[in-house]
Amino acid sequence: MQKELFEVPVLYCNTDKATLRCAVAEDATGLELVVVDKNNSFYRTTFDVNSSLKKIKGDEKEWKAFYDSIIESCNSNDAKVVCNGNAEVTIGLAQFTVTKDASVKDGAYQMAQLLFDSINLRTDSKAATRFTEGLQKQEAELLRQVTAMEQEKRSLADMISFQEADEKANMEEYSTLQAQLSEITERWKVFCAENGKDPEAEDPDAPIEPDFSKPIGRRGTAQDCRKHDEELLRLAKSKFCPAENETVQTKALEGDNDNWLRVIRPYTKSQYDEHIKALPEGARAQCMKVIDKMDQWDYDVWVLQDLADKGSLFYTAYSVFCYWDFFRRFKIDEQIAMNFFTQVEAGYHACPYHNSMHGADVCHVAQYILQKGGLKEKAELTDEDCFATVVAGMIHDYDHPGLNNNFHVKIQSYLATLYNDRAILENHHLAEIFDLCKDPRFDIFHGFSDEQRRDVRETMIEMVTGTDMGLHAKIFGAWKRRIKQDHDLHKKKETQRQALVMAIKMADISNCGRPTFLYLRWGMKLIEEFFMQGDNERHRGDPVSPFMDRAAPSMSKSQIAFMNFVVVPMYESIAEYLPDMHFSVDHAEENKQYWNDNDDSV
Incomplete structure (x- = not known):
């Protein structure tokens, strides 16, 4: 139908009551009819080829015969026009209702202008060029809009997929909680019976007060390393640290230089591209879309948590280490690193906010500030500084109980006493992590020299204790005074660490x-x-x-x-x-x- 439409010329027809113009609409979506009656009134309507024009044509007529009848009727001045509010137009096999345009005061002038434009287009080569360029611009804009709409469609599809996965996970968790509630209710009844209590008189919904008279205690896992999606890790590793050649995938491991290959052998760049292209839609593909955004601000740990078996911290930490090539730079044994990530993730409690997702989020944002934010370059940070920042981000709320420092001070908990009311939880997070790393299975610092280990430890302590909001006024005030002097923070280790503290505070x-x-x-x-x-x-x-x-x-x-x-x-x-x-x-x-x-x- 579009082909036949484009073959319709610009047509004019004079009747005893009006002048009629029929032509392809400027946006090429249908026919435009223009009528000027004897009272100089102006009427104009565009009939879309896919809707109103198709309805006027009817199903029994072919498009070519339909358009030919219009052309023949106009050429023979055989059209009929009745103007009464709107213009009722009969041309060939078609009947149109053309709407009056009250905004046009001089219909004859407007019709003459349209006629002039038609003649000009045929006689002025520049006018034709301008018209063509205008159409090309319209085409480019339409293509841009189509592309934008396709992107929006894909984004909406992704969002629907995420929401469906989220709903599924919530329903599974709901079922689990229902089963746990039934079990706890039975245990509560047994407890009350054994202790002579009335289960109806007691309040089972009252919060159970934690025992803060002793350490909270680190939560680990039965296994050193969690179950994981090996192919997802391989894709993440291959994206940031692809193998130089295929021999890397089969070579025998030799010494510390091969520690980075201890668990996952990456694809080459070309193999990675092929696997990504062939990756079917599903959880793994959605997770890779998140990991692809490692250097973007809208990196979404919620998707990883939902689709990667609640492993947002594990997979984010692993991907960040690959992004910065830390495994090779510091000769870190990949298995020990994965053990460490597992224990850190397990050490976060199921708090609504201060959970492993928050650790993953802060880890990502901290490294974003280093790289895309420009902190590494401007402050001339070392690889050790960057490593300390990434690890500090992922562990900064390790073993957080979901109750803030003020609460601990108020009740004078064991930790408040231990740390003398100073950065209580922050000191606890650090102490637990450094104690964890005394175990060789989890020592993320094992590839460091004594000097490197000391440097990283001091930087991490400075950064994590800086996240105590009770110290915010002091830390922020010192920062403002320092950058008011100049921005040469790279000249001293002290001011470099000052910048790193601000980075993790922002990430937090x-x-x-x-x-x-x-x-x-x-x-x-x-x-x-x-x-x-x-x-x-x-x-x-x-x-x-x-x-x-x-x-x-x-x-x-x-x-x-x-x-x-x-x-x-x-x-x-x-x-x-x-x-x-x-x-x-x-x-x-x-x-x-x-x-x-x-x-x-x-």
Whole structure:
């Protein structure tokens, strides 16, 4: 039908009541009819070939015969026009209703202009060129729109896939929790019977107060290394550290230089491209789409957690090590590193917010600031500095109980006493990790010299203790004073570490500066953890901490205040030193505006 449409010339017809013009519409989607009646009124309508024009033609007529009848009718001045509100036009085998255009005051002039343009197009070669160029621009714009819509379609399909996987995981977890609840209920009844208690009189929903009179204790796994998707690890490794040739995949391992091949043998670049191209749609493909975004700000640990057997930290840590080529640079035994990642992931509790996903997220953002943010280059950081940053990011909340430092100080827990109320949890995270690394199976630092090990340890201590928000004013104030002097932080180890502390602080609260869909997921988990602490405080008979009372939710106020007084000033200051990070300020402002528009205060 399109071919026949393009063969229709520009047609004019005079009747005793009106002048008629019939031509292919400018956007080539159908026929445009223009009518000017004896009262100088102007009528114009475009009839789309796929809808209104097709309906007018009917099913019994062929397109060629339909268009030929219109051409013959116009050429013989045989058209009929009746103007009464709209123009009712009969041309050949077709009947059209053409709408009056009241915006055109002089119909005859407009018709003359259309006629002039038609003649000009045929006689002026430049006019034809301009017309052709205009069509080419329209075509390019339409192609751009089509491409954008296809990308949006793919993004929506991915989102639907993620949501379906998320729903499936939630339903599985719901079923598991239901079974656990039934078991616990039975145990509760047995306990009450054995202890002479009335199960109906007791409150089984009251928070169980943890025993903070002794160490929390590290949580490990029965196996040194978790079950993992070996092909997913091979693809991640091959993306960032492809084999130079196929002999790498079969060679016998010789000495420390081959430690990086201890578990996974990577593909060559060409093999990797072939495997990615042939990768079927599914969980592994979706996980690779996340890992492909290692150097992008919207890296989504939620997808990895859902589709990689709750292994967002394990797979992120492994991919980051490959991205920075740490296995080869420091001759790290790949199996020991994978054991370490496993234990770190297992050591995070199932807290709503301070869980292994948060560790994975901070690990990724910290390395993003180093590379894409430009910190490594500007501060002239060593490979050891970068290694310390990545590891500090993944372990910075290890064994976090979901209760903040203020809570520990308030109840004078074992950890508060041990660390004298100073950076309590931060010191605990570090101490547990360094103690874990005393076991050769998990010693991520085994390839380091004593000097390297000392340097990395000191940097990690500086960075992780810097995430204590109780020290924020002190640390941020010192940072602002320092960069006000100059930006030559690369000249001293002390100021290099000062920049690294700011990097991990930004990574730790980076959810406020992420795309809104990611920010809101993290925000909801944070408030859930706040409410859990508030429940615990209420059960103890203590005052509920600000913003932690589920009976009086005020996330909008707390988030706006936090972004106004902490996030945005810190992001702006970091962006002053690292201009490539300024986009995070814009995201934070957008997320702040979300709460201005969606106040949840009661």
